[in-house]
Amino acid sequence: MIFLIVYFAIGCIILAVIFFAHQASKRPSSTGWEEVANAFHPERATLRYRITTKVLLPILTGVLVLVAWPIMLPVALWKVRGVSKSKSTTGDEEKFSVARKNLLQQTTVEQIEQLERIDDPMGAAPALPFGHLNAAWVEFRKHLTPQHEIWTFSALWEPLWGPKEIREGYVAVLGNVVGPHFVTAIKTLGSP
Amino acid sequence: MTAQVPEKLLYEGEELSMCAEPLRCYFALTGLQPDFRSNCTALWRGYVGTWEISEGRLYLVKLQGTTNQDEEVSIATLFPDFPDRVFAHWFSGTIRVPQGKLLEYVHMGYGSKYERDLLFDIERGVVKKIELRQNGTSDIADDEEGYRIGAATVFSQQK
Numbered sequence: 001m002i003f004l005i006v007y008f009a010i011g012c013i014i015l016a017v018i019f020f021a022h023q024a025s026k027r028p029s030s031t032g033w034e035e036v037a038n039a040f041h042p043e044r045a046t047l048r049y050r051i052t053t054k055v056l057l058p059i060l061t062g063v064l065v066l067v068a069w070p071i072m073l074p075v076a077l078w079k080v081r082g083v084s085k086s087k088s089t090t091g092d093e094e095k096f097s098v099a100r101k102n103l104l105q106q107t108t109v110e111q112i113e114q115l116e117r118i119d120d121p122m123g124a125a126p127a128l129p130f131g132h133l134n135a136a137w138v139e140f141r142k143h144l145t146p147q148h149e150i151w152t153f154s155a156l157w158e159p160l161w162g163p164k165e166i167r168e169g170y171v172a173v174l175g176n177v178v179g180p181h182f183v184t185a186i187k188t189l190g191s192p
Numbered sequence: 193m194t195a196q197v198p199e200k201l202l203y204e205g206e207e208l209s210m211c212a213e214p215l216r217c218y219f220a221l222t223g224l225q226p227d228f229r230s231n232c233t234a235l236w237r238g239y240v241g242t243w244e245i246s247e248g249r250l251y252l253v254k255l256q257g258t259t260n261q262d263e264e265v266s267i268a269t270l271f272p273d274f275p276d277r278v279f280a281h282w283f284s285g286t287i288r289v290p291q292g293k294l295l296e297y298v299h300m301g302y303g304s305k306y307e308r309d310l311l312f313d314i315e316r317g318v319v320k321k322i323e324l325r326q327n328g329t330s331d332i333a334d335d336e337e338g339y340r341i342g343a344a345t346v347f348s349q350q351k
Contacts, residue, residue, distance in 0.1 A: 124251055124279040131281050132271065136222050185284050185316070186217050 011066040017076045018065060098171045098181045102155040109141065109150060112170060116184070130184065140170070140182040148172040153181065164189045194233040195299050195341045201289060202244040202253065208310070209339035211290060211302035214250065214283040215241055218270075221282055226269060229260045233345045239265060243280070245312065248319045250287075252278040281317035293330035293337050306339070 065072045118131030125131035144150070151173055157165045165188055171181040201210035216237070219225035228238025239257030243250060253276070257265040268275035292307025305327055313321035 118279070118281050120249070120279040120281070121247065122249075122251070122277060122279065124274055124277040125281055126273070132218070132274075132278065133221055133282055183221055185282070186220055187284055 008066060011069040014069045014072060014076050015062055015065045018072070021076070096157050096167065098153045098155055098178050100178050102153040103151040103171070103173070103178070104154055105152045107150050107152060109144070112150065133184070137182060140180065143180050144172055148174050194345070195304060196301055197235045197240060197341065198302065198339055199240060200242040201287070202242065208289045210243060210287055212285065212287040213237060214243070214280050215239070215252070218282050226257070226265050227259045227261065228265065229258050231346060234341050245319060250280040250283060250314055250317050250319065252280055279317055283317055284315050287312040287314060290339055291337070293332065293335045294340065295328050295330055
């Protein structure tokens with residue numbers, strides 16, 4: 001009897017570990033994605049499908065872990081490992097950054113502001129450096145110190161979705177550190 | 193994915209269908225994008241912009257959209273000081289304006305092929321080149337001309 005209690009107690013602990021690891025590794029739910037998935041697979045919206053996936057399957061999985069936890073132990077370890085790994089890399093792969101090889105030419109803030117001033121004959125843009133993007137430029141300037149060098153850059157970027165892009169703009173360089181950057185143009189590659 | 197509703201382009205007194213989204217670039221550059229509501233598979237971006245080429249420059253002259261908070265989005269929402277006309281100096285790329293009869297329907301994005309493409313090469317909002325590309329001739333004599341979307345799914349409003 002004691003053996004059974006200990007066995008199921010360990011099963012409960014492993015079940016809890018898998019549950020919390022699963023919750024931690026889940027991406028935030030997106031209504032938009034749900035709508036897309038439901039549009040392609042209308043059966044997803046039925047009550048039967050929802051009961052099966054949201055209630056029956058989790059219960060059956062829980063029972064399976066409780067009863068056969070020695071077999072599920074590797075799953076628990078894999079889940080925990082996955083969570084710690086994802087926490088150390090979340091967002092890094094998706095973030096655009098400028099590398100030293102992307103640098104083109106050193107310049108100055110004064111030169112940039114003179115070159116990038118927008119003058120529209122119809123007055124449909126602020127007569128300021130970078131026009132409608134001026135607020136972003138002002139924000140970029142806040143990061144600059146007198147020690148920073150300013151360079152133009154051009155870099156290839158592969159977004160998660162859509163075609164490759166060439167991104168151009170200005171980047172601050174301090175010693176070996178390249179960044180922050182200010183993107184002024186995004187050119188999509190490929191035929192229109 | 194579904195064929196997408198195009199942007200509109202006013203050019204030489206005509207309203208044309210424009211298969212490019214210069215605002216996407218603006219949103220990417222500024223990081224500022226309203227939470228547009230999309231309730232149709234033919235309009236994932238959730239808005240339609242009307243553009244004009246005037247004096248060799250590209251302008252945004254109208255914007256229609258709604259946010260998920262039920263707020264109407266217009267040019268004034270994005271550019272409060274320029275509610276009527278915005279010079280799209282942030283945009284560089286090619287704008288494709290399909291013309292003529294349909295040659296090949298592709299139910300994805302702006303993939304459909306038409307008899308002609310009017311191509312505007314834009315550099316920082318300024319038109320550098322205009323080119324007419326011939327893609328072929330339709331076999332269907334009485335087919336109607338212009339951009340079209342085969343089908344779309346409209347979602348119910350969720351609050």
